Amino acid sequence: MREHSKQKSKISIIFKYIQMIAGAAITAASLELFLIPNSIIDGGIIGISLLINHLSGLNFGILILIINAPFLVAGYKHIGKSFFIASILSIVALSILEAPLEHIAPVTHEPLLATVFGGLILGIGVGTVIRAGGALDGTEILGILLTKRLPFSVGEFVMFLNVFIFGWAGFVLGWEQAMYSILTYYIAAKAIDTVGQGFTGDTKAAVIVSNEYEEVASAINDRLGRMVTKLHGQGGYIDKDKDVIFVVVTRLELSKLKTVVHDIDEKAFITIMDAQEVHGGRFKSAIH
Numbered sequence: 021m022r023e024h025s026k027q028k029s030k031i032s033i034i035f036k037y038i039q040m041i042a043g044a045a046i047t048a049a050s051l052e053l054f055l056i057p058n059s060i061i062d063g064g065i066i067g068i069s070l071l072i073n074h075l076s077g078l079n080f081g082i083l084i085l086i087i088n089a090p091f092l093v094a095g096y097k098h099i100g101k102s103f104f105i106a107s108i109l110s111i112v113a114l115s116i117l118e119a120p121l122e123h124i125a126p127v128t129h130e131p132l133l134a135t136v137f138g139g140l141i142l143g144i145g146v147g148t149v150i151r152a153g154g155a156l157d158g159t160e161i162l163g164i165l166l167t168k169r170l171p172f173s174v175g176e177f178v179m180f181l182n183v184f185i186f187g188w189a190g191f192v193l194g195w196e197q198a199m200y201s202i203l204t205y206y207i208a209a210k211a212i213d214t215v216g217q218g219f220t221g222d223t224k225a226a227v228i229v230s231n232e233y234e235e236v237a238s239a240i241n242d243r244l245g246r247m248v249t250k251l252h253g254q255g256g257y258i259d260k261d262k263d264v265i266f267v268v269v270t271r272l273e274l275s276k277l278k279t280v281v282h283d284i285d286e287k288a289f290i291t292i293m294d295a296q297e298v299h300g301g302r303f304k305s306a307i308h
Contacts, residue, residue, distance in 0.1 A: 036153055037109060039148055039149070040106060040154045041109070043144075043150075043154075044156065045113070045145070046141060047141075047145030048118040050138050051066070051142070052118060052122055053124065054127060054137055054142075056080070057126035057129065057134070058138075058200075059193045059194075060131065060138060060193075060201050061185075061189055061193070061201045062201070062208060063159075063181075063201075064178070064181070064182065064185070065084060065159055066084060066156065067185045069083040069087055071185070075192060079119070080118060081119055082115065084111060087158070091159075092111075092158055092161065094161075100243065100244070100276060102279065103155070103273075106152065106154035107154045107156075110149045110156050111156055131197075131200050134200075135203050136207060139205070139206070140211050142208045142211070143209065143215065147213075147214070147215025150215075151275070153275030155272065159181060161272075162177075182205065189201050223268055223294075223295040224270075224271060224292050224295055225268050225294075226267050226269065226274075226292050227291040228267070229290075230287075230288035230289070231287075232284050232288070233262070233264075236280075236281055236284050237265050239280050239281075240267055243280050246267050248266065250263045250265060250266075251263065252264075268295055
């Protein structure tokens with residue numbers, strides 16, 4: 021039984037890595053076949069890399085790898101080993117897969133079509149990577165680290181940063197291209213929400229029902245650094261008392277939460293809900 025569980029876990033990890041590489045490939049296609057040929061950018065690290073690429077001619081794949089690297093390394097303790105490895109894999113895959121696509125003719129030179137379809141495909145690619153437990157952009161990680169000392173949420177920090185990125189794009193690419201870029205960012209964000217299936221909100225509240233609730237609660241605290249609340253419940257079918265675990269996590273931590281729980285109890289029942297607002301406690305610094 022234990023051997024079967026290990027085998028199942030390995031297959032699950034391999035499948036996640038395949039998802040990340042596929043997401044990186046889709047992202048690379050959106051950039052090289054739609055956005056870059058039409059001088060349209062996205063927000064965050066991808067946007068910064070595209071702008072530097074436009075100004076200097078430096079390879080985009082190398083730029084996104086170099087710019088992301090310090091944020092991932094600096095956030096290693098917060099995001100955890102599994103998320104760190106997954107993000108590195110995704111970013112390296114994007115860097116490698118983007119290069120061959122540079123020599124393929126763009127799908128369209130019509131800016132509006134490039135904006136709509138490029139943004140949609142970009143969102144699908146990034147959303148696939150996030151759903152698999154990785155990330156292609158270190159902006160949110162940087163935000164998590166900085167907002168520990170600043171009176172802002174991560175979402176506010178990312179928005180503030182993107183204002184400067186799109187403003188910079190206006191001077192470098194022209195204001196019309198900057199407006200197309202803002203539209204691309206909006207479309208991509210909506211596509212990420214759709215693909216992510218549960219990554220639509222800033223934070224998530226999870227209710228976990230498990231017979232191994234003590235071990236699960238301890239693992240969430242140790243491996244995610246999140247405090248849990250134990251709620252006393254009663255099973256409706258067997259009419260037996262049992263403890264239920266309640267925890268609030270960021271969207272970047274959601275995939276890892278599932279892994280942590282199912283590593284201990286494959287039969288654990290997890291319900292995930294949007295948490296529209298979180299106030300008080302020790303959670304504020306991680307909201308994004």
